[in-house]
Amino acid sequence: MRWKRRKKDMPSGLWLQCPDCKKPIFRQEMEKRKKVCPDCSYHFPLNAAERIAATLDEGSFDEMHADLAPSDRLEFVDTKAYKDRLDQAQAKTGLKDAAVVGVGKIKGIDVAFGVLDFSFIGGSMGYVVGEKIARITETAIERNLPLILFSGSGGARMMEGAISLMQMGKTCAALARLDEAKGFYVSVLTNPTTGGVTASYASMGDVTIAEPGALIGFAGPRVIKTTIKQELPEGFQTSEFMLEHGFVDRIVSRAKLRDELAHIIGYFTGVEPQEPEGDDRDAATANDDSATATAADDPKGKSKAKAKDKSKGKGKDKEKSKDADTGSSKSKADASDADSRNAKAPAADDRSDDSEESGDEVGAGSKSSSGSRSGSADEKS
Numbered sequence: 001m002r003w004k005r006r007k008k009d010m011p012s013g014l015w016l017q018c019p020d021c022k023k024p025i026f027r028q029e030m031e032k033r034k035k036v037c038p039d040c041s042y043h044f045p046l047n048a049a050e051r052i053a054a055t056l057d058e059g060s061f062d063e064m065h066a067d068l069a070p071s072d073r074l075e076f077v078d079t080k081a082y083k084d085r086l087d088q089a090q091a092k093t094g095l096k097d098a099a100v101v102g103v104g105k106i107k108g109i110d111v112a113f114g115v116l117d118f119s120f121i122g123g124s125m126g127y128v129v130g131e132k133i134a135r136i137t138e139t140a141i142e143r144n145l146p147l148i149l150f151s152g153s154g155g156a157r158m159m160e161g162a163i164s165l166m167q168m169g170k171t172c173a174a175l176a177r178l179d180e181a182k183g184f185y186v187s188v189l190t191n192p193t194t195g196g197v198t199a200s201y202a203s204m205g206d207v208t209i210a211e212p213g214a215l216i217g218f219a220g221p222r223v224i225k226t227t228i229k230q231e232l233p234e235g236f237q238t239s240e241f242m243l244e245h246g247f248v249d250r251i252v253s254r255a256k257l258r259d260e261l262a263h264i265i266g267y268f269t270g271v272e273p274q275e276p277e278g279d280d281r282d283a284a285t286a287n288d289d290s291a292t293a294t295a296a297d298d299p300k301g302k303s304k305a306k307a308k309d310k311s312k313g314k315g316k317d318k319e320k321s322k323d324a325d326t327g328s329s330k331s332k333a334d335a336s337d338a339d340s341r342n343a344k345a346p347a348a349d350d351r352s353d354d355s356e357e358s359g360d361e362v363g364a365g366s367k368s369s370s371g372s373r374s375g376s377a378d379e380k381s
């Protein structure tokens with residue numbers, strides 16, 4: 001009788017299933033660890049606010065151009081009117097568009113900062129996103145600040161037609177000016193970074209960092225495979241593959257990302273990074289090892305070793321969590337169908353309704369285009 005009542009009292013959504021290792025995860029534990037699966041270190045997507053909170057010093061972020069809002073110049077309709085998509089995305093995320101930019105501090109060092117929110121129409125780049133990225137780049141030039149941009153995007157926003165493609169040139173031109181001004185830009189690629197975002201500013205970092213297991217590419221593997229009618233290399237388009245092929249400089253797990261960014265930026269600016277007093281946000285994750293050691297009390301302890309492998313290439317996770325019938329290179333192969341799971345990742349998250357939306361929306365984008373610029377969407381279909 002008693003347990004029955006307790007069960008009733010239990011709020012729903014206390015547990016969720018990891019889309020990678022398929023194990024049930026205690027949500028609170030996962031959130032405490034910056035939304036990383038405690039068992040296999042799968043990185044759940046973060047929205048813009050979560051990313052800012054996880055990266056910058058508490059309360060240091062000063063948003064800019066927040067009032068820039070998109071408009072439906074083409075009066076575009078696919079499965080839905082673009083205007084309705086915008087209304088829904090705005091209501092759902094509280095954002096005007098997918099990019100959030102501004103200035104803030106990372107361990108006391110001033111930076112210009114931008115992030116794409118994948119839950120807003122798949123983080124796609126339309127006029128507003130391109131404009132905000134260009135403007136924050138200009139702010140970096142004017143104020144002589146290092147620039148950090150986080151990408152997570154299905155690509156150019158095809159509902160804005162050619163205007164969305166022009167953003168590729170606009171953002172890159174701004175970054176070229178930053179380069180001329182001897183500025184410094186760190187690009188962080190998160191799952192998924194595809195299409196016109198990969199093909200423009202996300203690939204132009206002086207240093208390019210990726211989160212483990214992220215899908216990074218232009219068109220999705222399935223589209224490429226059917227176009228060239230050839231088998232793709234193992235692990236094609238994962239962070240690990242990109243690292244191996246020189247497209248990415250470093251893979252950094254989320255638990256270490258803030259430290260790593262502060263270190264790199266500190267090196268560039270010559271300012272010693274200092275953790276602000278009383279900032280214990282990393283307490284849960286920074287000592288990832290001890291956090292996992294706790295997990296080791298139960299039989300899931302293996303995650304510790306895996307978490308450590310992170311920065312070298314997380315193939316091992318894949319291998320472990322899936323039918324690991326071959327060696328470590330197999331892990332790469334797994335990763336390619338991990339892609340599809342990764343791309344679906346948001347659906348497994350608590351923002352499931354959002355992401356179904358965004359998936360749908362990126363998909364719609366791809367349908368309206370030649371299909372070449374929405375890798376993640378292709379993964380879904």
Ligand SMILES: [Zn+2]
Pocket residue numbers: 018019020021022023037038039040041042
């Ligand atoms: Zn997992």
